[in-house]
Amino acid sequence: MTVADQTPGEPRKMRTSVKGPLMFSAFFAVLAFVAVLIFASGGSAHAPRFDLAFTGAGIAFIVSLVVAAMLSMSHKENADHLGQGSGINLSSKRPGHGGPATPDADEETETPDAGR
Numbered sequence: 001m002t003v004a005d006q007t008p009g010e011p012r013k014m015r016t017s018v019k020g021p022l023m024f025s026a027f028f029a030v031l032a033f034v035a036v037l038i039f040a041s042g043g044s045a046h047a048p049r050f051d052l053a054f055t056g057a058g059i060a061f062i063v064s065l066v067v068a069a070m071l072s073m074s075h076k077e078n079a080d081h082l083g084q085g086s087g088i089n090l091s092s093k094r095p096g097h098g099g100p101a102t103p104d105a106d107e108e109t110e111t112p113d114a115g116r
Contacts, residue, residue, distance in 0.1 A: 021068035025061045032060035 036056035040049040 021065055021072060024068050025065040028064040029057040029061035033057035 033053045033056065037048055037050065037053035040052045040056075041047065
């Protein structure tokens with residue numbers, strides 16, 4: 001479904017809407033904010049570094065938003081014919097397609113060093 005196929009007023013799928021990448025990016029921004037706030041201060045004896053925490057959260061938000069947007073733009077639906085069949089060719093009647101070439105190919109041949 002492309003943007004041209006959508007009808008106004010109808011909710012979009014999660015992949016084509018803006019909510020998914022924004023929630024994804026907001027989660028990583030909050031995670032980066034908390035991690036930088038804890039680790040950049042250097043312990044409880046020092047003041048928390050909110051400037052570095054906000055900087056880290058902003059960088060994490062922008063980078064994850066760009067990555068999510070690039071991944072959603074590169075998504076392509078599979079063709080319908082690819083979902084048909086089992087996907088495994090188990091036929092042994094056709095030589096060269098995974099089956100034995102001759103009927104006696106199943107027999108083991110004894111080699112001179114087989115006993116070692």
